[in-house]
Amino acid sequence: MSTDLRPRPQAPAPHKLSETPNPSGAHSDRAFRYLALGGGLVVFVVLALIAWSTTKEAWPAFTSEGISFVTSTTWDPAHGKFGALALIYGTFVTSAIALVFAVPVSFGIALFVTEVAPGWVRRPVVYVVDLLATIPSVVFGLWGIAVLGRAVPGFYENVASFFAPIPVVGTLLSGDPISGASFMTAGLILALMIIPIVTSIAREVFATVPSEQKEAAYGLGATRWEMIRGAMFPYARSGLVAGTMIGLGRALGETIAVALVVGANARVTPKLFSNGNTMAAIIANEFGEATGTHRAALIGLGVLLFVITIVIGIFARWIVSRSAHDVSTGAVR
Amino acid sequence: MKTSRGRLRASSLVVTAVALALVAAACGSSSSKSKGSSATTGASSSLPSATLNGSGSTFQQPYDQAAIQAFTQQHPGVTINYAGGGSGKGQTDLQGKLVDFAGTDALPKPADLPKYTGGALLYFPFVAAPITVSYNVSGLDKLQLSADTIAKIFERQIKTWNDPAIKADNPGVSLPSTSITVVHRSDSSGTTNNFTTYLKKAAPTVWTLGADKTVNWPSDTQAGNGNPGVANAVKATNGAIGYIDYSDAKASGLKFASVKNAAGKFVAPSLDATSAALQTATINPDLSYDPINAPGDASYAITSPTWIMVSKNQTDHAKGTVLKAFLTFVLSSDGQNLAATADFAKLPSNMLSKAQAQLNQIVVP
Numbered sequence: 001m002s003t004d005l006r007p008r009p010q011a012p013a014p015h016k017l018s019e020t021p022n023p024s025g026a027h028s029d030r031a032f033r034y035l036a037l038g039g040g041l042v043v044f045v046v047l048a049l050i051a052w053s054t055t056k057e058a059w060p061a062f063t064s065e066g067i068s069f070v071t072s073t074t075w076d077p078a079h080g081k082f083g084a085l086a087l088i089y090g091t092f093v094t095s096a097i098a099l100v101f102a103v104p105v106s107f108g109i110a111l112f113v114t115e116v117a118p119g120w121v122r123r124p125v126v127y128v129v130d131l132l133a134t135i136p137s138v139v140f141g142l143w144g145i146a147v148l149g150r151a152v153p154g155f156y157e158n159v160a161s162f163f164a165p166i167p168v169v170g171t172l173l174s175g176d177p178i179s180g181a182s183f184m185t186a187g188l189i190l191a192l193m194i195i196p197i198v199t200s201i202a203r204e205v206f207a208t209v210p211s212e213q214k215e216a217a218y219g220l221g222a223t224r225w226e227m228i229r230g231a232m233f234p235y236a237r238s239g240l241v242a243g244t245m246i247g248l249g250r251a252l253g254e255t256i257a258v259a260l261v262v263g264a265n266a267r268v269t270p271k272l273f274s275n276g277n278t279m280a281a282i283i284a285n286e287f288g289e290a291t292g293t294h295r296a297a298l299i300g301l302g303v304l305l306f307v308i309t310i311v312i313g314i315f316a317r318w319i320v321s322r323s324a325h326d327v328s329t330g331a332v333r
Numbered sequence: 334m335k336t337s338r339g340r341l342r343a344s345s346l347v348v349t350a351v352a353l354a355l356v357a358a359a360c361g362s363s364s365s366k367s368k369g370s371s372a373t374t375g376a377s378s379s380l381p382s383a384t385l386n387g388s389g390s391t392f393q394q395p396y397d398q399a400a401i402q403a404f405t406q407q408h409p410g411v412t413i414n415y416a417g418g419g420s421g422k423g424q425t426d427l428q429g430k431l432v433d434f435a436g437t438d439a440l441p442k443p444a445d446l447p448k449y450t451g452g453a454l455l456y457f458p459f460v461a462a463p464i465t466v467s468y469n470v471s472g473l474d475k476l477q478l479s480a481d482t483i484a485k486i487f488e489r490q491i492k493t494w495n496d497p498a499i500k501a502d503n504p505g506v507s508l509p510s511t512s513i514t515v516v517h518r519s520d521s522s523g524t525t526n527n528f529t530t531y532l533k534k535a536a537p538t539v540w541t542l543g544a545d546k547t548v549n550w551p552s553d554t555q556a557g558n559g560n561p562g563v564a565n566a567v568k569a570t571n572g573a574i575g576y577i578d579y580s581d582a583k584a585s586g587l588k589f590a591s592v593k594n595a596a597g598k599f600v601a602p603s604l605d606a607t608s609a610a611l612q613t614a615t616i617n618p619d620l621s622y623d624p625i626n627a628p629g630d631a632s633y634a635i636t637s638p639t640w641i642m643v644s645k646n647q648t649d650h651a652k653g654t655v656l657k658a659f660l661t662f663v664l665s666s667d668g669q670n671l672a673a674t675a676d677f678a679k680l681p682s683n684m685l686s687k688a689q690a691q692l693n694q695i696v697v698p
Contacts, residue, residue: 077521078529078543145558150569177553264519264556266549274552285558288419289521289546292445295421 051306058300061293069300075266075282077290082297084304086266090183090278091305094258095251097187097272102194103244109195110202111228126203133196141257144189149180149261156184156273175273181263184272189257194247201243205236238320245316252309255280279305380658381651382410389423389436391559392523393639395580396460396675397436403671404662411655420523421546427451427642433656435642438523439546440621451644455695456620457688459663460677461611463602464528464635467587468574469567470494470511477502479593480535480626480634486574487515487532488542489551494572502593509572516566516575519556521546527625527637528576535595535626535634561585578637579604580676594634595626606633607678616684620691646696653697664689 062069065082072083109129113122156178163173175182209232217227233240263275264285279301287298387397394417401413415436418426423435428448440456441449466483468476473494478486482498485491491498495508518525529544542548550556555570557563560578564585567573574590579602582589591599600606607624610632614624624636641660647653662668669679680688 074549076543076549077547078545078549179555181556259519260558265552265554267552275556285520286547287421287521289421289523291421291424292442294521294545294547295425 051303054299054303054306058296058303061296061300064293065297069297070304073266073268075277077286077294077297080293082293082300084279084297084301086268087277087279087282087301088304088308089268090262090266090276091252091280091308093183093272093276094186094190094262094278095248097184098190098194098251099244099248101188101191102198102247105191106195106198106243106247107202107240109199110206111232113203114206115224115228129196129199131196132192133200137193137254137257140189140193141260144185144257144261145181148189149185151180152185153178153180156180156182160273171270172272174271176269176271178273179263179275181261181275182273183262183276186258186262186276186278187272189261190251190254193254193257194250197250198243198247201246202236202240205239205243206232208239209235242316242320245312245320248312248316249309252312253280253305255284259284380408380411380655383649383651383655384412384414385434385652385656385659386414386416386432387423387434387436387641388416388418388426388432389642390420390438390523390639391417392420392438392462392578392637393436393460393641393677396672396677399671399675400659400663400668403667404659407662408655408658411659413659419521421521423642427454427644430644433643433652436639437642438637438639439526440640440642449644451646451648453645454642455645455691456640456642457660457664457691458620458622458638458640458680458684459660459668459688460672460675460679461607461624461636461638462579462604462677463607463633464524464531464637465577465579465582465587465589465602466574466592466635467564467567467577467582467585467589469571469587470509471571472509473506474588475503475506476588476590477593477599478590480532481539483590483592484532484536484539486513487517487550487554488540489515489553490539502599511572514570514573515550515554516557516563516570516573517548517550517554518563519558522559523639524560524576524578524637528635531625531635576635583676592634594630594632595628596630596632598630600631600633602633602635604673604676604678606631607636608681609633610636611678611684612681614684616687620684620687622684643695645694647698650698653695657692657695657697660695661689661692664692 061082064080065072068083070084070088072081073086073089074081074083075086076082109125113125117125156173156175160170160174160178163170213231213235214227217231222230258278259281262277262281264277264281265275266277266282267274269276283298283301287295290298394415397415401415405411405413416432420435420437420439423432423437424441424445426432427435428445428450430451441454446454466478470476478499479502482491482502485498491513493510493512495510499508500506523546525548526544526546529540529542529548532540533544542550555566555573557566557575560581561584563575564577564581564587567575567577567587568585577585577587582602589602591601593599594610609629610624610627611622613627613629613632614622616622620640622638624632624638626634627636641663643656643660647656664680664685669685672679679685
């Protein structure tokens with residue numbers, strides 16, 4: 001508290017639109033507000049229209065299948081049976097494989113670029129990784145089916161025979177039968193496709209960690225890895241989770257690349273080297289020829305995918321907000 | 334600043350020029366369109382200028398493109414686009430009047446007919462082609478298969494090439510013990526529909542997977558995308574077998590199995606055998622017919638029909654006139670002789686005359 005008794009200047013009264021001396025400025029302000037509001041509403045309206053019209057088209061399949069649409073694993077158009085469970089499973093499994101491979105690689109590249117690499121290495125690496133993001137997904141799919149799918153069966157056989165005696169992992173890394181077009185191949189291609197996105201977000205996030213945090217960790221005697229784990233990861237956690245969720249969102253919806261390499265066989269199996277199918281891939285493969293209930297069921301898969309993506313988005317925001325809150329309250333782990 | 338404004342003006346000029354060049358290139362190119370060139374020989378066209386749009390079956394697409402090209406060369410004011418996309422897409426497009434004609438390998442079910450907002454439909458058969466059972470087994474040049482054996486192979490009840498059932502179909506032929514790799518379609522297809530319809534018809538006690546454009550195949554099989562995809566997959570694996578339409582199978586150089594027809598004869602897929610099957614097929618009043626497992630010694634058993642569907646009551650004079658003229662061309666001797674160049678069989682005379690008679694039912698305002 002100061003003892004300065006000079007009269008202090010009054011803060012100016014807050015501007016009211018009606019009192020502004022510049023009427024055209026007020027109009028443009030109001031116009032801008034309505035424009036921005038309108039833009040936001042248009043997005044909402046379009047989303048609502050998409051949800052409503054797809055559900056309407058899919059309704060015949062929902063009514064004819066009932067709850068077995070999401071609980072049955074049999075997708076058999078020839079006999080009028082449309083169960084989406086195997087496809088939901090395939091979508092999640094391929095996306096999970098993609099995350100398992102892509103996240104460590106992306107974080108590694110991001111850390112390398114921000115912490116380890118000298119300047120002359122940094123720029124080419126960043127450039128090449130960003131270039132990966134510009135490759136169209138159909139090119140990934142064609143490469144997958146022509147090159148990767150042909151080359152991996154031998155590799156899968158070796159891996160399967162090596163891990164066979166180990167209980168859980170042995171079952172995961174086997175096939176029924178082992179096929180070049182499989183969950184694993186699709187997951188690997190998806191990993192390649194989401195690495196650029198996750199890397200660039202992680203890179204940005206790591207770059208914003210304040211140097212005081214890093215120097216403080218070094219000052220306490222941390223090694224580089226301990227500094228990264230103790231000072232950078234907690235600070236960057238919300239951003240890293242957000243980046244991972246964006247990668248997951250892309251993997252869930254990827255259509256053409258997966259349709260070409262996943263094997264077109266809707267089933268639930270823990271053996272990842274076997275052929276399978278995903279929601280987006282089966283829609284791409286079957287929609288052109290589908291009529292009647294089959295078509296409605298495919299649109300129903302689209303509705304399911306829409307709902308799942310929204311749920312994952314909400315979940316992601318919740319995780320991100322929780323991580324951000326932890327950081328802002330100063331928790332350091 | 335003068336230089337920065339000059340630079341801005343120059344770069345915006347460059348951008349505008351590039352954009353205009355792209356637009357000009359797009360307008361001038363002909364991708365799936367067939368436009369008659371102005372420097373063609375032939376009589377000047379008496380047809381009104383019009384653009385027709387069609388979509389649907391990719392099975393008939395090679396013939397459609399050949400016919401469109403020949404027809405539009407004679408009539409330079411006419412443009413016809415056939416977009417493919419599958420029989421289902423063609424039917425949906427015709428329901429919504431998005432196209433003037435639809436190609437389809439299977440006719441709409443009676444329950445779907447009210448969806449066609451253009452009113453009553455006419456079905457025009459015009460070509461047909463066989464579906465081959467192609468295989469890739471080193472050392473095996475000739476193969477004969479009966480319907481039951483094919484059904485068992487594709488259902489994975491027979492897993493090796495030297496199985497007794499295959500031996501029974503091929504007396505005196507030495508078969509290797511290679512395991513069989515079955516290749517089917519990953520995408521929905523009229524070819525799958527006709528192949529499975531044949532198996533359901535010819536091997537009813539053995540075939541349990543039903544007949545549809547998409548079928549729940551056993552899990553230890555491979556999938557290929559499109560007829561060329563199946564052909565590539567069969568070519569890549571020794572011991573593989575798959576069902577491929579005739580022109581793609583020919584192009585891939587694979588060998589075909591001779592299939593036992595309803596008369597008990599093993600017949601190889603060919604255009605002549607297809608015509609024989611068409612000749613013996615029963616033609617219904619609405620020109621639907623079923624050549625699958627047709628009777629007759631020379632008939633090929635797995636023959637695929639296909640139709641062009643149009644609305645009976647046309648609403649536009651120019652388009653209706655051109656559509657009628659195009660179908661007349663397809664059903665003329667010129668149009669029918671084009672079929673062989675695209676690896677399709679032309680219609681036999683009884684079917685052709687019925688189709689030509691149906692042309693008069695198209696009502697043009």
